[in-house]
Amino acid sequence: MLAGAMSSRADIRIEPDTPENLEATTEEELLPLYKTMLSIRRLEEASAKAYSVGKIGGFLHLAIGQEAVCTGAVAALRPEDYITSTYREHGHIYARGVSARAILAEMWGKKTGVVKGLGGSMHMFSKEHNFLGGHGIVGGHVPIAVGAAFKAKYHGEKRVSAVFFGDGSATIGGFAEGLALAALWKLPVVFICENNQYSMGTPLYRTTAAPDITQRALAHDMDRDRFDGDDVIKVKRRIALAVERARETNRPTLIEVRTYRFRGHSMSDPGLYRTREEVAEWKKGDPLVRAKRRLIEELGVDEEKIKAIAAEVKDEIADAVRFADTSPASDSYLPYVIKE
Ligand SMILES: Cc1ncc(C[n+]2csc(CCOP(=O)(O)OP(=O)(O)O)c2C)c(N)n1
Numbered sequence: 549m550l551a552g553a554m555s556s557r558a559d560i561r562i563e564p565d566t567p568e569n570l571e572a573t574t575e576e577e578l579l580p581l582y583k584t585m586l587s588i589r590r591l592e593e594a595s596a597k598a599y600s601v602g603k604i605g606g607f608l609h610l611a612i613g614q615e616a617v618c619t620g621a622v623a624a625l626r627p628e629d630y631i632t633s634t635y636r637e638h639g640h641i642y643a644r645g646v647s648a649r650a651i652l653a654e655m656w657g658k659k660t661g662v663v664k665g666l667g668g669s670m671h672m673f674s675k676e677h678n679f680l681g682g683h684g685i686v687g688g689h690v691p692i693a694v695g696a697a698f699k700a701k702y703h704g705e706k707r708v709s710a711v712f713f714g715d716g717s718a719t720i721g722g723f724a725e726g727l728a729l730a731a732l733w734k735l736p737v738v739f740i741c742e743n744n745q746y747s748m749g750t751p752l753y754r755t756t757a758a759p760d761i762t763q764r765a766l767a768h769d770m771d772r773d774r775f776d777g778d779d780v781i782k783v784k785r786r787i788a789l790a791v792e793r794a795r796e797t798n799r800p801t802l803i804e805v806r807t808y809r810f811r812g813h814s815m816s817d818p819g820l821y822r823t824r825e826e827v828a829e830w831k832k833g834d835p836l837v838r839a840k841r842r843l844i845e846e847l848g849v850d851e852e853k854i855k856a857i858a859a860e861v862k863d864e865i866a867d868a869v870r871f872a873d874t875s876p877a878s879d880s881y882l883p884y885v886i887k888e
Pocket residue numbers: 634636684685686687713714715716717744746747748813
């Protein structure tokens with residue numbers, strides 16, 4: 549593990565893509581994961597553009613830079629497993645299988661959105677996809693995921709409940725209570741902390757005296773893991789271990805993945821709390837760039853094949869934008885834009 553040379557407020561520990569750091573993979577495995585990450589990025593770029601011209605009301609939180617976490621983690625789960633997430637959930641629900649059309653139409657406040665245009669960017673749900681939100685209250689959703697795990701265990705369903713949350717949740721009551729109950733009752737939960745180093749503009753060192761989030765697991769005799777979240781294969785492999793442990797033995801795991809969001813907390817955040825150099829340093833570990841490099845340099849995938857995937861993704865998102873633009877407004881759509 550490398551410590552970044554520059555002085556910074558963020559915990560810069562980008563792991564180099566050396567053979568000892570990389571899990572073996574194949575084109576068959578990595579190419580679809582790369583495509584999912586690319587779709588998520590293009591989807592979020594399209595939503596940023598739409599937000600700037602007032603097509604999206606309320607808040608919009610993008611996870612550009614963090615795509616490997618949701619993509620790798622969801623790939624380690626089965627469709628019947630539950631997923632619960634925060635307001636930064638576009639990638640999670642897309643990786644779970646909800647279409648770009650339904651996601652963008654939701655942001656646009658349209659009837660054809662995944663929750664009929666009533667939830668918007670922060671509150672997407674899909675019963676069909678076992679996706680339990682989209683939650684705006686920091687840490688408040690963690691007990692919901694624990695409840696889903698309790699239900700699964702009670703009925704002997706062998707389903708796992710994965711919950712995504714930010715580093716800001718680590719000091720919130722709901723998280724502490726959820727962790728304690730999952731450990732005590734041996735519930736099949738995989739707690740996934742997406743440590744992007746900041747809670748809005750507050751760096752982690754100002755919110756906790758114990759920046760290794762997984763230390764919280766020790767208090768509950770719980771399994772834990774902590775690793776680079778920008779390597780999609782590593783995310784998939786390591787989360788799969790926790791998922792299998794939960795499925796087979798009902799032991800919960802607390803996982804912390806280190807990642808970074810390249811844009812502001814929300815669309816109205818100018819990001820004055822971090823330096824350009826810091827952002828540039830993290831961009832060197834861009835999960836899409838790393839995956840593409842592996843595909844070409846290590847797995848010998850033809851660049852033309854990757855270009856064809858990029859063209860497919862471009863079409864998919866352009867189609868979703870057209871669909872959202874031309875869909876009818878939700879019944880409760882407010883004809884004005886609420887800005888932060
Ligand atoms: C209980 C609660 N307190 C405060 C807020 C305001 N708030 C919204 S997002 C946020 C930062 C959360 O940061 P983190 O958990 O690290 O997630 P990230 O935004 O980095 O994904 C805060 C404090 C909130 N939504 N809920």
